[in-house]
Amino acid sequence: MNTFIMANPQKCIGCKACEIACAVAHLDVSVSTAGATALPFIPRMNLVRTPYITMPIQCRQCDDAPCANICAEGAIIHRNGINIVDDDKCIGCKKCMVACPFGMIDIRPKISNGELESQNGLRIQTAEGEQAKEVFVTYKCDLCSGRKGGPACIEVCPAGAFTTMDHSQIITDIRKKRLAAALDIANNQKK
Amino acid sequence: MKFSENRIYIDQELCTGCKRCSQVCPVDAIEGKQGEPQSVNTDRCVLCGQCIQICSAYASAFDQDIAPREQKLSERKLLPSVKEPLFAAYNEGKAPEVKAALADKELYKMVQCAPAVRVAIAEEFELPLGSLSPGKLAAALRMLGFNSIYDTNFTADLTIMEEGNELIQRLENNGVLPMFTSCCPAWVKYVEQEYPELIPHLSSCKSPMQMAGAMFKTYGAQVAGIDAEKIYSAAVMPCTCKSFEAARPEMNSSGYRDVDAVITTRELAHLIKDAGINFADLPDESFDAPLGTYSGAGNIFCATGGVTEAALRTAYEVIAKEPIPNVDLEFVRGTDGVRTAVVGAGDIELKIAIVSGLKNAVSVLDSIKAGKTDLHFVEVMTCPGGCINGGGQPKLLLPADRAVASEYRSASTYIHDSSIEYRKSHDNPEIKKLYNNYLGKPLGDKSHHLLHTKYTARR
Numbered sequence: 163m164n165t166f167i168m169a170n171p172q173k174c175i176g177c178k179a180c181e182i183a184c185a186v187a188h189l190d191v192s193v194s195t196a197g198a199t200a201l202p203f204i205p206r207m208n209l210v211r212t213p214y215i216t217m218p219i220q221c222r223q224c225d226d227a228p229c230a231n232i233c234a235e236g237a238i239i240h241r242n243g244i245n246i247v248d249d250d251k252c253i254g255c256k257k258c259m260v261a262c263p264f265g266m267i268d269i270r271p272k273i274s275n276g277e278l279e280s281q282n283g284l285r286i287q288t289a290e291g292e293q294a295k296e297v298f299v300t301y302k303c304d305l306c307s308g309r310k311g312g313p314a315c316i317e318v319c320p321a322g323a324f325t326t327m328d329h330s331q332i333i334t335d336i337r338k339k340r341l342a343a344a345l346d347i348a349n350n351q352k353k
Numbered sequence: 354m355k356f357s358e359n360r361i362y363i364d365q366e367l368c369t370g371c372k373r374c375s376q377v378c379p380v381d382a383i384e385g386k387q388g389e390p391q392s393v394n395t396d397r398c399v400l401c402g403q404c405i406q407i408c409s410a411y412a413s414a415f416d417q418d419i420a421p422r423e424q425k426l427s428e429r430k431l432l433p434s435v436k437e438p439l440f441a442a443y444n445e446g447k448a449p450e451v452k453a454a455l456a457d458k459e460l461y462k463m464v465q466c467a468p469a470v471r472v473a474i475a476e477e478f479e480l481p482l483g484s485l486s487p488g489k490l491a492a493a494l495r496m497l498g499f500n501s502i503y504d505t506n507f508t509a510d511l512t513i514m515e516e517g518n519e520l521i522q523r524l525e526n527n528g529v530l531p532m533f534t535s536c537c538p539a540w541v542k543y544v545e546q547e548y549p550e551l552i553p554h555l556s557s558c559k560s561p562m563q564m565a566g567a568m569f570k571t572y573g574a575q576v577a578g579i580d581a582e583k584i585y586s587a588a589v590m591p592c593t594c595k596s597f598e599a600a601r602p603e604m605n606s607s608g609y610r611d612v613d614a615v616i617t618t619r620e621l622a623h624l625i626k627d628a629g630i631n632f633a634d635l636p637d638e639s640f641d642a643p644l645g646t647y648s649g650a651g652n653i654f655c656a657t658g659g660v661t662e663a664a665l666r667t668a669y670e671v672i673a674k675e676p677i678p679n680v681d682l683e684f685v686r687g688t689d690g691v692r693t694a695v696v697g698a699g700d701i702e703l704k705i706a707i708v709s710g711l712k713n714a715v716s717v718l719d720s721i722k723a724g725k726t727d728l729h730f731v732e733v734m735t736c737p738g739g740c741i742n743g744g745g746q747p748k749l750l751l752p753a754d755r756a757v758a759s760e761y762r763s764a765s766t767y768i769h770d771s772s773i774e775y776r777k778s779h780d781n782p783e784i785k786k787l788y789n790n791y792l793g794k795p796l797g798d799k800s801h802h803l804l805h806t807k808y809t810a811r812r
């Protein structure tokens with residue numbers, strides 16, 4: 163079973179620090195200050211705000227992943243327990259975006275070596291002549307694969323709102339629920 | 354009295370009501386319910402900008418129902434070329450105004466930079482946190498088109514001459530003690546509104562920025578051989594309250610508004626990027642004499658304890674009439690919110706308190722009000738750690754980087770101090786010349802008129 167990250171809307175204060183930490187963690191250059199980069203900020207999670215709750219939503223790392231199953235290019239692969247996008251294969255067709263039941267796949271400009279990558283063929287026609295067009299690729303949560311210190315969102319959250327949901331954690335929770343259910347039934351029978 | 358419209362804003366479209374700003378606000382000026390956009394109580398707010406530094410509610414690519422970026426940049430009076438993410442808490446910029454002045458050939462443009470700018474601005478150009486860059490800073494200002502690259506560090510030295518002598522005068526004449534520092538405009542506003550009965554404790558010295566403003570359009574005009582009316586006086590500050598200070602109606606002792614525009618460290622980075630200047634590759638250049646020559650003492654004003662250390666380097670020698678045994682006064686440095694020290698000079702034992710972070714001033718002020726202290730000198734910096742962590746400094750994206758930046762900016766400040774030929778304000782040759790040729794003596798008539806000020810009770 164795939165591990166995923168989930169936030170607790172009861173704890174979330176809606177500060178968006180997770181989105182920022184996520185965007186910074188995935189830039190392939192080191193950026194410390196807000197003014198240091200002209201690159202677009204591309205978080206792989208989104209803080210959802212309603213009048214009642216705030217809560218970041220991110221990829222659930224589906225075990226039967228609609229995004230991967232619909233991808234004609236085979237660009238979403240399963241590696242070390244995480245569903246990961248292969249940027250080189252992705253053509254930005256948006257099928258995964260539509261298929262994701264959580265809405266947590268996005269198509270955004272591709273950044274490599276600290277710069278926006280341009281397409282080889284497709285150009286933009288403008289009044290000032292033809293201009294380079296950026297490469298767009300799929301962005302989704304990769305659990306900060308390879309990052310020292312683990313997922314950046316968990317590390318930065320001032321409210322401790324995130325939990326890593328892994329198999330053993332879910333099994334432990336389920337066992338507790340089964341035990342509670344059994345005791346509940348037994349107690350009711352005594353009455 | 355009507356003060357200017359300079360204030361801190363919270364963008365109602367972007368604020369998520371997480372209230373982290375209210376946790377760092379030293380004066381409980383941020384109002385609103387959890388989960389709802391907050392607002393700033395401008396009567397209480399001291400414009401320190403710590404809310405701006407902590408705010409993480411930015412305009413995300415996911416936000417669809419908000420005003421376009423171009424509109425927000427224009428509302429915030431930022432240059433249209435600014436690329437950085439926009440956050441809910443902000444101060445209004447002055448960079449477009451400064452850019453227009455730089456393009457105006459009729460004006461003679463003088464600029465000053467606070468000490469904290471040179472230990473932080475490089476961060477906006479992907480250089481390591483706390484990189485020391487006074488040479489690149491001077492070069493960038495010259496490339497931007499300023500005619501005189503002057504320095505707040507020079508008038509920090511001048512502040513020491515005036516404030517050190519004011520302290521000695523208060524000690525000798527049974528004046529009001531302890532004397533409070535007056536270089537932090539947020540602290541001054543705080544005393545005016547929360548402790549007006551303690552106003553006589555504030556040093557009558559203007560801040561280094563305002564002293565520079567007064568000198569530019571008088572002595573500076575004389576040195577340049579131009580009409581003061583033609584001078585455009587700009588200041589680059591780590592501070593969001595300095596705009597407010599510059600707009601105080603009494604800050605016109607040169608006969609003009611002394612400081613025409615204040616921009617933050619971040620806004621100077623915007624101007625440099627806007628002009629296409631590659632800051633990281635600039636060669637080192639110097640600040641201009643005479644109003645840009647400084648001592649190490651002037652440079653350490655930006656770290657907590659720095660004003661005290663600079664003052665002691667001079668006051669010790671005036672009182673004891675002998676050179677200070679060691680200029681590095683490590684015992685006043687540090688990061689604790691309240692630090693105290695006793696310094697022997699001649700037959701006087703100076704009792705000093707240093708406050709870092711305005712919240713920590715309350716206990717000191719209350720004991721002074723109750724007559725329970727025998728302090729002589731109190732330094733207060735509103736921002737924790739001093740101006741190096743001011744509201745106008747480069748904004749760290751990750752909270753974990755804040756402590757690192759603070760440590761490195763502070764370290765660079767003292768490294769720069771120890772590398773400068775003169776370590777004491779009274780040794781600065783241009784300060785000596787200024788007194789000989791223009792001001793006369795510290796606390797003299799001309800100083801009184803140009804370099805000292807009065808305060809306003811705000812309740």
